[in-house]
Amino acid sequence: MAIWRTVVGKMWLTIIGLVAVVITTLGLFLLEYIDLTFADPMKIKHLFIYSGVIGFLLTTFFAFFLLTKITQPLREMKDAANSVAQGDYTARVAIRSSDEIGELANTFNQMASELHTLIKDLQHERDHLSSVLRSMTDSVISFDAGGEVILTNPQGQHLLEDWSSVDWSDEDSPERDAHVPGPLRETFRNVISSGKELTVKVHVKSGVWSVVMTPLASTDSVRGAVAVLRDVTEEFRVDKMRKDFVANVSHEIRTPLSMVQGYSEALMDDIAATPEERRELVQVIHDESLRMGRLVKDLLDLARMEAGYLEMNFQPLDVNGLLSRVYRKFAVLAKERHIVLTKSEEDPSLLLEAADADRLEQVLTNLMDNALRHTPSGASIALCASRIGGSNGEWLELKVIDEGQGIPHEDLPYIFERFYKADKARKRETTGGGTGLGLAIVKNLIVAHGGTISAISAPGQGTAFTIQLPVEANRKKNAKEPLR
DSSP states (O other): OOGGGSHHHHHHHHHHHHHHHHHHHHHHHHHHHHHHHOSOHHHHHHHHHHHHHHHHHHHHHHHHHHIIIIIHHHHHHHHHHHHHHTTOTTOOOOOOOSSHHHHHHHHHHHHHHHHHHHHHHHHHHHHHHHHHHHHOSSEEEEEETTSOEEEEOHHHHHHHHHHTTSOOTTSOOOGGGTTSOHHHHHHHHHHHHHOOOEEEEEEETTEEEEEEEEEEEOSSSEEEEEEEEEEOHHHHHHHHHHHHHHHHHHHHHHHHHHHHHHHHHHHHTTOOOSHHHHHHHHHHHHHHHHHHHHHHHHHHHHHHHHTTOOOOOOEEEEHHHHHHHHHHHHHHHHHHTTOEEEEOOOOTTOEEEEEOHHHHHHHHHHHHHHHHHTOOTTOEEEEEEEEEEETTEEEEEEEEEEOSSOOOGGGGGGTTSTTOOOSGGGOOOSSSOOOSOHHHHHHHHHHHTTOEEEEEEOTTSOEEEEEEEESSSOOOTTOOOOOO
16 A cells, blocks of 8 residues: 555655645745845755755654554554454454554454354354254254245255155245245245244145244344244054044944844844744844954954064974965865865975964965955966075065956055955955954064065956065064963
8 A cells, every 4th residue: 555545644744744834934934034134045045955854854754653653553453354354263463552552452352352252152053053953853944035945954955855856836826935845835925924933734745744834033024934844644644544443443343233232132122033033133143243253353463463462483384284274274165156276386495494384374364265255256266385586585475366356556555454445346245254454464474474465456357465475584573472
């Protein structure tokens, strides 16, 4: 910077100008008297010249003194202020005096120290908040008033990326909140307009999310909103399953209870006139009581299975003998209904190192019973077993294939749930039918053996249930040994 632009330079130029004006004025005023009064006027003129030079030197010395005492400390403070502005909060100014400049330097150093402490505290809080957000299992997304995302944790970022694959263009949204995901737009607008916290549930991609959106309020307006999203799909499913379970159990028990009550009242009122009619009523009451007993037994078994308390007896098992027993059990019934029942040839390799023969027979019995009840006369049912290899060891595959009515494609994912009913062709009869828990029990038993079960079906083309069991001992760890 040029010296005449500094404070000291301006003072120096001002003093020089004042000295020059004083000497010039005095010289012009006395010039006409010098030649008339003094004997040697040249000495007087030299005196004026010497006085001007000495005044110039004195003012220059004074200017450099001020430069050292004022300008240099101010420049140091300016450089330190620039360093602080660029993020170097350790910059300090040397204190060279105890005057006002020194006090100003001391105050600047104190300000820089306090600012450094404040910035460190803010960074600590920011890191703490960032750690908290990263450790949260919930998704946190912060929006400004225009709908732009200004902050999110990793879970929230993953959620935004997942939801970005959904086309929300059919949503009626203004330009200002176009960046807000479609399911959150209505809630976002309400929060921004009302300034109040809202809690809603949204359904996206077969998932259910609980959303709590809170406004970011400033002194005179709402400057944005923070949304906390929690995946409650499983809780929603369990709650729905609980409600459906209660409704289905009530329905399943109500029908036989009504029949038992009605037929027993008929017996009490002597409506049956002959012994044959009385025996018929008693037979119905007996059948319905057996049905209720089966329902209660299946419910208790299923509850114990899902709680992990299975009475399993794992031993080496020859699957050929298991298939033969199941085949003989249903051969006569299939023949009476004119259904062709076949099974695969015996294979010495069909061995399991650890399996519960009774439980697997229960599984195949349930599947065969379903196949027989839903397969028309003239069709066929096949019971097959084979050994297959896989990347994670040897597996034994069991199949029950029928040519029955089939199951609609949309019902297949739910057939192993309790009391789930597919289309009318698969519904059981009121009397002598199943309890609606068979496939749920089957799945739990297969999982207890460390295996999997799946179904392939189409309406009018039959159904194929496939069971895969590990040849090596790999039973479910929470399956209990036989209770003593």
